[in-house]
Amino acid sequence: MNKLKNTYSGVFRDGGAGKLAKKRYRNRRKRLLDKENMLMAITGVPYGPGQETVWAYAHCPTYQEPAIMYLTGVNQSNVILLLDPNSTESDEILFVNKKDFTKEFWDGIRLGVGDPRSVREAQQVTGIKDIRDIADFEKSIKTRFKNQKNKKIGTLWMEGKAGKKIVEIKTDHNWKFKGRLASYLRSWDRKSSLSNIMKSHFGLRLPLDSYDIKNVLAAEKITGKSFIATLKKFIFFKNEYQVQGFLEGRMLEESPYGLSFPSIVASGHNATVLHYMKNDDSFSKGEMVLMDFGVRWMTMHADISRTVPASGKFNPMQKMLYEIVLKAQLLVQKKARRGITIDELNNFCWDSINQDLGKIFKNAGGKLKLRYKDRPHGVSHLMGEQEHDGDPFRNYLSEPMQEGWMISNEPGLYGSFKIRLNGKLYDEEVGIRIEDNLLITKTGCENLSRSIPKTVRQIEKLMSTTGNE
Numbered sequence: 171m172n173k174l175k176n177t178y179s180g181v182f183r184d185g186g187a188g189k190l191a192k193k194r195y196r197n198r199r200k201r202l203l204d205k206e207n208m209l210m211a212i213t214g215v216p217y218g219p220g221q222e223t224v225w226a227y228a229h230c231p232t233y234q235e236p237a238i239m240y241l242t243g244v245n246q247s248n249v250i251l252l253l254d255p256n257s258t259e260s261d262e263i264l265f266v267n268k269k270d271f272t273k274e275f276w277d278g279i280r281l282g283v284g285d286p287r288s289v290r291e292a293q294q295v296t297g298i299k300d301i302r303d304i305a306d307f308e309k310s311i312k313t314r315f316k317n318q319k320n321k322k323i324g325t326l327w328m329e330g331k332a333g334k335k336i337v338e339i340k341t342d343h344n345w346k347f348k349g350r351l352a353s354y355l356r357s358w359d360r361k362s363s364l365s366n367i368m369k370s371h372f373g374l375r376l377p378l379d380s381y382d383i384k385n386v387l388a389a390e391k392i393t394g395k396s397f398i399a400t401l402k403k404f405i406f407f408k409n410e411y412q413v414q415g416f417l418e419g420r421m422l423e424e425s426p427y428g429l430s431f432p433s434i435v436a437s438g439h440n441a442t443v444l445h446y447m448k449n450d451d452s453f454s455k456g457e458m459v460l461m462d463f464g465v466r467w468m469t470m471h472a473d474i475s476r477t478v479p480a481s482g483k484f485n486p487m488q489k490m491l492y493e494i495v496l497k498a499q500l501l502v503q504k505k506a507r508r509g510i511t512i513d514e515l516n517n518f519c520w521d522s523i524n525q526d527l528g529k530i531f532k533n534a535g536g537k538l539k540l541r542y543k544d545r546p547h548g549v550s551h552l553m554g555e556q557e558h559d560g561d562p563f564r565n566y567l568s569e570p571m572q573e574g575w576m577i578s579n580e581p582g583l584y585g586s587f588k589i590r591l592n593g594k595l596y597d598e599e600v601g602i603r604i605e606d607n608l609l610i611t612k613t614g615c616e617n618l619s620r621s622i623p624k625t626v627r628q629i630e631k632l633m634s635t636t637g638n639e
């Protein structure tokens with residue numbers, strides 16, 4: 171059995187729960203069934219990395235639709251989960267492809283149906299007893315639908331509010347699947363309707379459980395260790411991609427689950443591009459380097475940003491600006507607690523930075539031109555099964571935060587700055603971002619990335635400890 175699980179490790183993530191994994195996923199499905207109490211169908215991603223846009227995104231070991239990942243742990247394309255609270259036959263069905271041994275010769279093992287042994291294996295791995303061929307999905311859901319009293323099917327699609335308007339994401343697999351279910355309903359029963367389970371799903375998924383928190387801490391630990399190793403070698407690196415290669419190499423060495431996202435390594439004025447991706451510039455003397463990076467552990471993510479001087483030592487203006495950002499970051503951490511909103515955190519954060527730019531920087535004779543009005547981006551986003559989790563329209567910004575939510579804490583400062591300090595003129599385009607990951611707790615918050623160095627002293631000290639770590 172253990173051997174079997176290991177064979178399927180790429181397509182089933184136990185989330186760190188080991189033998190208890192099946193129970194944990196079953197409980198999640200049960201809670202959704204209890205909350206919605208209707209027939210539901212949720213789709214996985216239609217294709218895996220490298221399958222559609224041939225070689226693009228080929229390296230992405232965890233790629234499943236996060237809702238399916240959360241409910242089943244199954245990490246393979248072309249699956250559908252059906253939940254049916256009123257059935258006496260089975261209240262959950264997992265639909266997968268037929269076992270295809272030629273395909274497995276090319277791409278590796280998948281859960282499949284078609285011969286009794288494969289079905290047994292799929293049952294053993296996932297703990298779901300009713301496993302069926304995805305080609306039979308329409309037939310199966312039709313039968314189940316006829317037995318429903320409320321003539322409804324629940325499914326997941328991304329919608330939110332933009333002002334008074336309802337907005338929807340109409341390009342993803344969820345939307346396509348919704349269209350497919352809608353066309354079934356039109357032919358079966360014109361009075362029936364689809365119901366969006368997004369709100370209840372996120373309500374259940376966003377507060378992390380103890381396994382999730384352990385997994386985040388594992389991700390933070392690897393991410394932090396890799397960052398420290400990078401700092402100790404930093405003065406030998408001549409450009410952005412050398413830093414990226416080393417940093418990502420260290421992270422990937424310690425996790426089979428892949429990076430949280432492609433790293434940003436942006437030096438000098440490149441750091442004023444918020445999602446800088448080129449990572450191909452050489453370092454010039456005296457500039458800072460902004461890094462936004464992180465690794466996954468199981469399905470959880472670390473999402474960390476640090477800004478360091480390429481030379482190993484901040485100049486006086488860089489230090490002044492860096493500490494303005496750091497002060498705002500510590501303030502956000504102090505204020506983050508259940509009941510308050512991310513909108514409120516944004517006010518604390520950007521007020522603090524804008525006030526300090528006046529009180530500290532301009533007061534000392536500094537001149538600046540920001541690349542934005544008031545605030546460059548939000549200080550926090552939700553995290554979890556996705557590096558950016560929660561509804562993509564971010565309506566959660568105005569909702570009171572709950573215990574168990576994980577959020578980023580990432581103040582930044584981007585623009586041109588000029589000041590004379592101790593008789594020396596500094597004139598630079600600067601991008602600074604400092605990002606940690608906070609868990610909202612009963613009494614406040616816990617900084618899950620607290621052990622990753624970020625003060626000027628800590629960074630300069632590590633960068634002067636060159637050579638072998």
Ligand SMILES: [Mn+2]
Nearest residue numbers: 473578580605
């Ligand atoms: Mn982030």
